[in-house]
Amino acid sequence: MKDIRLIEIGEEIHGENKAExxxxxxxxSAAGTGMLNLMASxxxxxxxxxxxxxxxxxxxxxxxxxVRSAVIEADMDSLxxxxxxxxxxxxxxxxxxxxxxxVDAWMVMKTLSAMDLAAVDLLFLENVGNLICPxxxxxxxxxxxxxxxxxxxxxxxxxxxxxxxxxxxxxxNKIDFLELTDFDMEKLEQRVKLLNSDMKIxxxxxxxxxxxxxxxDWVRSRFTL
Amino acid sequence: MKDIRLIEIGEEIHGENKAExxxxxxxxSAAGTGMLNLMASxxxxxxxxxxxxxxxxxxxxxxxxxVRSAVIEADMDSLxxxxxxxxxxxxxxxxxxxxxxxVDAWMVMKTLSAMDLAAVDLLFLENVGNLICPxxxxxxxxxxxxxxxxxxxxxxxxxxxxxxxxxxxxxxNKIDFLELTDFDMEKLEQRVKLLNSDMKIxxxxxxxxxxxxxxxDWVRSRFTL
Numbered sequence: 001m002k003d004i005r006l007i008e009i010g011e012e013i014h015g016e017n018k019a020e021x022x023x024x025x026x027x028x029s030a031a032g033t034g035m036l037n038l039m040a041s042x043x044x045x046x047x048x049x050x051x052x053x054x055x056x057x058x059x060x061x062x063x064x065x066x067v068r069s070a071v072i073e074a075d076m077d078s079l080x081x082x083x084x085x086x087x088x089x090x091x092x093x094x095x096x097x098x099x100x101x102x103v104d105a106w107m108v109m110k111t112l113s114a115m116d117l118a119a120v121d122l123l124f125l126e127n128v129g130n131l132i133c134p135x136x137x138x139x140x141x142x143x144x145x146x147x148x149x150x151x152x153x154x155x156x157x158x159x160x161x162x163x164x165x166x167x168x169x170x171x172x173n174k175i176d177f178l179e180l181t182d183f184d185m186e187k188l189e190q191r192v193k194l195l196n197s198d199m200k201i202x203x204x205x206x207x208x209x210x211x212x213x214x215x216x217d218w219v220r221s222r223f224t225l
Numbered sequence: 226m227k228d229i230r231l232i233e234i235g236e237e238i239h240g241e242n243k244a245e246x247x248x249x250x251x252x253x254s255a256a257g258t259g260m261l262n263l264m265a266s267x268x269x270x271x272x273x274x275x276x277x278x279x280x281x282x283x284x285x286x287x288x289x290x291x292v293r294s295a296v297i298e299a300d301m302d303s304l305x306x307x308x309x310x311x312x313x314x315x316x317x318x319x320x321x322x323x324x325x326x327x328v329d330a331w332m333v334m335k336t337l338s339a340m341d342l343a344a345v346d347l348l349f350l351e352n353v354g355n356l357i358c359p360x361x362x363x364x365x366x367x368x369x370x371x372x373x374x375x376x377x378x379x380x381x382x383x384x385x386x387x388x389x390x391x392x393x394x395x396x397x398n399k400i401d402f403l404e405l406t407d408f409d410m411e412k413l414e415q416r417v418k419l420l421n422s423d424m425k426i427x428x429x430x431x432x433x434x435x436x437x438x439x440x441x442d443w444v445r446s447r448f449t450l
Binding site: 076131151156160 | 266267268269300301302303305324326353354355356357358361374376377378380381383384385386387399401402405
């Protein structure tokens with residue numbers, strides 16, 4: 001279990017977010033660190049997907065290196081998710097957002113300054129569990145990814161269009177629940193394509209491991225790892 | 226199918242929310258209309274619970290009257306939920322919040338002015354799917370209720386404490402999924418009690434109907450219906 005560092009977000013006033021996001025991007029690029037911003041509803045499986053992805057990235061075989069990863073966890077309160085990452089032996093930094101319902105580039109910058117980026121190839125940012133506000137803030141990540149879990153239903157693209165537009169990949173988690181629900185994967189795909197025709201869709205189950213391989217391959221390819 | 230009225234929320238500046246919430250309460254009280262504010266994550270089953278509750282409230286037998294209900298639906302975009310309510314023959318008014326991640330008392334007041342409250346005993350407000358921001362705004366409702374669905378996990382009270390504090394009842398939906406998950410109802414109850422010792426907990430399945438009777442009884446009792 002690794003130590004967890006805690007970054008408290010107080011009442012400070014954050015300036016123009018876009019400019020700070022550009023500074024985050026520049027800092028990460030100079031350090032050779034990729035950042036993936038993962039967004040989803042509460043309980044869709046963000047921490048579970050990160051844990052599965054970390055396992056896949058740690059594998060080093062023919063032509064693949066073991067990726068050095070770290071995770072920034074954001075939550076209004078609690079260290080629950082950081083503790084899970086840390087227990088897996090991966091560096092976790094916790095942002096406690098207080099009343100904030102999203103992560104912005106200023107919070108990320110404050111967090112990066114507490115980290116040794118030279119030792120990190122890929123940084124996961126687990127955003128606050130929320131399909132609305134996080135989509136409105138550029139965090140400085142190279143890729144935005146969202147999870148939709150099957151029990152949430154196939155109509156979410158209609159209700160949270162900005163999130164579907166701002167992300168380049170959609171992980172559909174908990175496909176092991178498909179049989180129990182009326183979730184229609186084709187309908188989801190049609191709705192997604194109307195909003196974001198380039199969006200990659202990865203049906204997975206973090207519980208059974210189904211589909212995780214394709215997803216990890218995409219992460220490696222997207223971040224040239 | 227009933228007509229759906231649409232209330233668009235634009236760029237207007239909303240004043241002090243608490244005072245407007247008090248005005249909403251006064252208006253509802255004068256009309257003899259109760260309002261229940263229902264909050265939850267996306268896909269937890271807010272519309273499904275309202276539909277099941279409407280069925281239960283429509284029953285009139287020994288000592289129970291058929292309750293005249295209406296529903297205010299709030300979404301950033303789409304009429305999906307209003308259409309379901311309307312198809313069930315119940316009046317639905319849709320608030321389209323635009324970029325807003327919550328409903329405030331000003332949006333409710335604007336909506337109430339489009340309704341005939343004298344014809345409504347109980348008004349459901351289905352808030353935006355979000356466990357964070359809606360908890361920060363008093364809507365003027367007499368009772369705040371939240372849904373947590375089993376696939377979201379039993380740790381949500383740790384992560385969204387304000388929501389659990391602001392609600393007087395917790396509906397735990399999708400209990401038909403319990404067998405498939407490691408959701409621990411006792412752990413959830415312990416966590417809830419630490420935050421809000423008076424919170425009523427109703428385990429239900431909107432799919433199978435289990436537990437709905439007790440929940441509907443509570444709604445009738447809470448609103449003296």
